[in-house]
Amino acid sequence: MLTDTPRKLTIIRDGSDKVFRGVIRAGGSVVLIIMVLVGSFLGYRAAQALNMAGWSFFTEQAWEPDAGKFGIAAVIVGTILIATVAIIVALPLSLGTALFITEYAPRQLRSFLVSIVDLMAAIPSVVFGLWGFFFLQQAIVPVSRWISQYFGWIPGLGVTGVDPTDPLATTTVYTSSTFIAGIVVGIMVTPIVTSIMREVFSQTPVGEREGALALGATRWAMIRNVVLPFGQGGIIGGTMLGLGRALGETIAVYMIISPVFVIQPNILQNGASSVAALIALRYGESTEMGLSALMAAGLALFTMTLIVNFGASIVVARSRSGAAS
Amino acid sequence: MATTTKAPVSTNALVGVSRKKRPSAKVTTIHPRGEFVGVEPKRTLGGIRIGDLLSILGAAVAAFALTIVLATQVAPITGGIAFFVVWYLTFVGLYALLVSIDDTKTFVMDRLIAVLVTSVAVLLFSVLIFVIVFVIGRGAEALPYLTFYTEDMGLAGPLDPLSVGGVAHAIAGSLIQIAIALAITIPLGIAAAVYLNEIPGRFSRFVRTIVEAMTALPSIVAGLFIFATAILMFGLPKSGLAASLAISVMMLPIMIRSADVVLRLVPQTLKEASIGLGASQWKTVWNVVLPTSRSGLTTSIILATARGIGETSPVLLTSGFTAELNVNPLESPMISLPLAIFQFVKSPEPTMIARGFGTAAVLMLLVLALFVIARIIGGMTPEKSARARIRRAEFFGWFAKTARTLTSIARRRTLNAKEPS
Structure with missing residues (x-):
């Protein structure tokens, strides 16, 4: 009996195909080259500064590259503090809004709200910066004072140099703080986080939802037992992507904070710092060494956002979200 | 069917309405087969109760x-x-x-x-x-003045009233910069996204990973890169071109990533059908893949544009400041809308601050317009656009038919008019 042996398939490509493949391959390669160039140039220039500063780059708080005394201890801590405040603001807001859009909003309103959220994600950050600087700066002072008055004993929420119980004390100590910058950045990243969470929540299998409801679950019980476990990956991933955006945010932070180059653990107090704002502040007056130092700071920031983003994509990919049951 | 089971408890739970004490809650009526029960009233499952x-x-x-x-x-x-x-x-x-x-x-x-x-x-x-x-x-104070949109700030000082000077230079700068950035990113981005989908392999996986990593690049670092290379190393002046390059570096990964997702959604069967009919890969991409994903690709381009046009930090380092209209991207500084906002509000003068807010309103309007266009195009499925094409064709067909009828009537009229003479 004759058996059919696997045949070798040869692909004969005509001229246009060869050109086409060549062109798109070139496109992909050019993109790769640009991206690798950015990364390696950053690394190369940063290495000069890192060589000079050594390990003190991670422990030094001051930023005087021309005197050979510079480090990112203060700015990195500042960046992380601002991003933390931002996420504390953004997480409940976006979780609630995403749930509202997918579960509670009237059906006719849903697609409209989705458009609004997506549109808000496209609002330029400088607009939020304007709002933060001209409105929130003043409006938040009583809140800051109240928090420092009653919760000042918690480390990080105290304010030095002013007695919070004294009603006549100066209020300038509460402006330009990590807290305000964090709130602005938080509101800025909320639409993006909301949009990711909503996307994942809306993919919850209808069968499981209806199963829970048919078993007599209330709406909240259904959400807690079906939607939230299903959307867990989306919640974590979306939050991490928002965190990545918050870490790299420049202009809104730059407009609000008054930069300091010491570690400022009191988030309610005047004076904050962030890597991106440092670059925006110092790029102009930089010497060769100063620029390398800024590159090193930029590289540190990039490494952080990179880890956060990759973490987010791994979490989203591993979770059940997106897979139908 | 004559068998009905009343289970009010579960319907209540279904819509989240509740009343513990309902007299009928424990009553289940099962009607015997064949008995006429009449029309069961429709129960409302949703809505708000008083x-x-x-x-x-x-x-x-x-x-x-x-x-x-x-x-x-x-x-x-x-x-x-x-x-x-x-x-x-x-x-x-x-x-x-x-x-x-x-x-x-x-x-x-x-x-x-x-x-x-x-x-x-x-x-x-x-x-x-x-x-x-x-x-x-x-910004409402600054917006009603027509000069706000037609003049630059070249002759307007910080103490001048709002009726003098405007942001025409920033609007022009933004449009020129984004146009150059799009001229760079659209061909490169779409080609790279097509590459990722059409030639799978180890290398394209590597490219995809790198592109994904680059979406994490903070925009200020993209600006710093162009500042250090193009401006300091290659001696390019602070100009519109440098700003466009910085925006391109920032936009490229965003665009490739979303275009990649859109292209991946093209049904494999469509591609296979095309190849099965003997089309080459190039013909398949050109006639099947790109038309199918056209609306998605346009959306991804427009959303990347909205990001690029509103981003301040890369421009801050690369474009330089100017108060005058400059349409030459190759030399001398060229300001854009976000940077102009940033510049205006640094001033303590109330009129300058009002200008800053007015500029922000213009910028938001621009982003809104881009977004609405993206929505309209993004909402268009191939099916819908085909239907629109048919409608257009039908309309033109009707138009042509009417025109033909009219001309024939006219011709007949003239013939009739000629005949008696």
């Missing part, structure tokens, strides 16, 4: 009254924010109390969460709308 509405309103009013009592008699509550917070907490507490009078703990929880989720959403939307209204409101 009782729920009343308990929410009641709790709100009671909380308001209680807060006033607290504020005036018990403890001083100063400021609107504090008053609102106290009112809200009292409201939630009272509402829980009201619901718990005739519902179980499970339902109280359900109601409380519904109220919390709704108020969080209302809070977010009102904050976002407030941000926009605030910015437009502060």
